[in-house]
Amino acid sequence: MTRFTVTVCLAGAAVGGDPLAALTVAMRPYDDEAGPESFNEDGAWDSWAPGSDDNFVVLPAYGGDPRLFHAPHRPDNPSRPRDPCRCDGAPRGLLDLERMRETYLAEARVQWASGLGVEPGATEDEHLRRAAVVAVPTQALLLLDGRWADPSRLGPLGAPDPGESADDAYWRLADAYLRALPDDAFVAQLRCHR
Template sequence: MAKERVTVCIPPCDPGDVVEAIGAAMAPFDYNRDAGVGDPDVETWWDYWRIDGRGIEFLVVPGHEGDPRLIRGAKALSGEPRNVPPTLCDGGPRALLDLETPRAQAAARARRAFEAWQGFASAYPPGRAFGDFRARHLADPEGYSQALEDYRAQPVIAALLDNPELEEVVGGDPIARLSDDLDGLVRHAVDDVLPSNALLTLDGRWLDVANAERRRYFSDYLMGLPADAYAVRVLYHG
């Protein structure tokens, strides 16, 4: 069993009814529910939950920090009080959630990493991605065991390892990640910003967010929510 977060989407409602609406949306996935005849089987389940987006809270649209429609869970699952800053929230109507700023920041970081690596690597002979060396090792694990050493011995990677500030900007295995397809890199970075472990849609579908395709769907779905529909981060034990 583990504690994970699902982003629950619910139709417009009074802020005082949000907890009840989330409970109704999550009820089909309750481990302890009394399943009726003909009810569909579900793979996902939970046994308790609480509104708590700690670590993945939403940014609030500037100027709306005090809007009473914003949702901020008062307590963690442990019962300890939470103090959510005014600029953050666990959820609210989509129009009050600043979804664009973190996406724009992620895109800018991706472009900065791409440009930094391209400028740096151009001064060295072309290198090979670590995956090439790893594949050779997997094909002959006894005959070839120095994959990491050979990867790091490449002039461009050896120079990168001597430049920790640049290494922090470009991240791991930059030859594989930053050699081409800037547009794909940016989209991947943007898609990684908004998702939680799962998404519960307005029409009651629980989607585990386990791959790049699902992260893209999550991001597009959240951006396309009606302005007055709620999206709320929920911590659950399942």
């Protein structure tokens, strides 16, 4: 059993007024049991639920905007309060991904100063560079064209640089992909189980 979070990217037009229905359609090809004879070799999950604790930071001008997506419920916290400046998904142009990176970098600087959570042998520059690229992406990414990417399936994103691990390449490439999304692309985070 593994739990992970996937960032799903959808063309704005595909979402219409029902993000949950659009997410369901987008995730279906990667259902472990969606293939012939109840096994899907492309499967990546056996269950998923919308929501990621409102991880996305919303640009101040869009706080409370009706296009923000909040998970309808959370089995582990059905009464969690909604923060109008955070969400589980929204059009990319409403999200303050740079503020998310800045917050994560500030935490990484504190980690470096304390020595806690620092990868052995890493330099300060390496530690901060990695923090900058892991701040926004999640463990997997569903691209606008419907292809799945994660550290074991880099293909849709690109290839590692010489000497770079697949894991490091995934975070770097996923971050670059999210930075380059058009403002109308809908981005959501889902909690998955496999």
